[in-house]
Amino acid sequence: MIVNRTILLKSILGLIILSIIRRNEHDIANVYDTFSNLMRIATGGRLLNFGYWTKEITNPLQAQIQLTKLFGIYGSFDTAQTILDVGSGFSIPAMHWIHSYSDVKIYCLNISLKQLKSANSEIGKNQSHEDVTGNPYLAADIGDRIFHINSTSTSMPFRNESVDRIAAFESAQHFKPLAQFIHESKRILKYSGQLILAMPVIANKSDLLPFSNTYNLGILAVTWASEHYSVRMLESLLLEDDFELSNIDYIGENIYGPLAEFYIQNRDKLRSEIIKEYPKFLEIILYKSMVKMKIESDKNFIEYVLIRATKR
Numbered sequence: 001m002i003v004n005r006t007i008l009l010k011s012i013l014g015l016i017i018l019s020i021i022r023r024n025e026h027d028i029a030n031v032y033d034t035f036s037n038l039m040r041i042a043t044g045g046r047l048l049n050f051g052y053w054t055k056e057i058t059n060p061l062q063a064q065i066q067l068t069k070l071f072g073i074y075g076s077f078d079t080a081q082t083i084l085d086v087g088s089g090f091s092i093p094a095m096h097w098i099h100s101y102s103d104v105k106i107y108c109l110n111i112s113l114k115q116l117k118s119a120n121s122e123i124g125k126n127q128s129h130e131d132v133t134g135n136p137y138l139a140a141d142i143g144d145r146i147f148h149i150n151s152t153s154t155s156m157p158f159r160n161e162s163v164d165r166i167a168a169f170e171s172a173q174h175f176k177p178l179a180q181f182i183h184e185s186k187r188i189l190k191y192s193g194q195l196i197l198a199m200p201v202i203a204n205k206s207d208l209l210p211f212s213n214t215y216n217l218g219i220l221a222v223t224w225a226s227e228h229y230s231v232r233m234l235e236s237l238l239l240e241d242d243f244e245l246s247n248i249d250y251i252g253e254n255i256y257g258p259l260a261e262f263y264i265q266n267r268d269k270l271r272s273e274i275i276k277e278y279p280k281f282l283e284i285i286l287y288k289s290m291v292k293m294k295i296e297s298d299k300n301f302i303e304y305v306l307i308r309a310t311k312r
């Protein structure tokens with residue numbers, strides 16, 4: 001038992017360090033596979049995004065559903081027939097979108113086979129889910145409208161000009177190199193198709209190289225793993241591939257502060273659940289990272305953007 005716990009401690013520490021320093025694709029997939037349960041404990045669901053908080057939102061799961069809904073509206077999913085969701089998590093966003101947009105088919109692409117398998121078995125169970133307004137619905141035809149693909153964002157097995165939307169819903173910060181993903185998106189999108197991004201970014205004024213950003217973020221790199229781009233860097237990558245930048249919305253104030261506040265206020269309860277499965281030090285790191293996230297967001301050092309870019 002003690003040996004098992006030591007091994008767990010070592011492997012979690014190793015993962016955290018690797019995800020911060022090395023950050024290759026497989027480290028990122030491992031981080032999600034190891035910590036997605038932590039997210040489930042903290043949020044009460046299997047969505048893996050930060051969530052969008054407004055006055056009426058009282059918990060992280062509602063906020064995540066709200067961000068999922070906002071993303072679909074932002075991406076005009078009502079006028080799309082095919083969506084490629086890159087970095088699709090447990091396909092929960094896709095399940096919400098197919099319910100809200102009755103004509104759409106969604107291809108969920110993820111580097112993590114574990115997440116895809118789990119999503120597939122959920123769909124296989126054909127069980128009821130909650131829709132974007134929180135009402136339960138029966139997922140009868142999900143299997144004909146959601147498809148799972150185990151691949152990486154930088155080499156996607158899709159024909160040229162074959163999809164209406166490419167969604168990277170809080171996932172593009174992990175794609176390496178991001179320019180290659182944008183290039184692939186340009187190839188796969190139909191003419192006038194749109195690339196929709198929801199992404200944590202750093203403020204333009206700290207336009208440093210990704211590595212030095214990670215260094216400066218310190219403990220924040222734990223809740224904010226992966227590359228840290230500024231909007232200026234994203235814009236220039238999109239323009240290099242001749243995308244038209246149709247919209248950029250800054251929504252950071254509805255993201256980081258309220259989430260951190262929720263964690264701080266409910267810490268005792270959350271900690272007691274987390275330490276049933278994870279070592280105590282991990283919860284302490286998580287808490288400190290949450291506090292730091294709020295401070296950096298209040299200083300406008302970190303932001304969160306929605307970007308719509310159109311292929312021309």
Ligand SMILES: C[S@@+](CC[C@H](N)C(=O)[O-])C[C@H]1O[C@@H](n2cnc3c(N)ncnc32)[C@H](O)[C@@H]1O
Pocket residue numbers: 025028029032046047048049086087088089090092093109110111112115151152153154169170171174175176
């Ligand atoms: C923050 S999660 C967001 C998941 C989902 N959009 C949601 O809101 O629940 C990021 C996702 O990107 C996936 N991912 C990370 N790197 C990837 C890559 N290079 N190619 C494809 N998927 C990747 C992870 O496995 C994870 O599912």
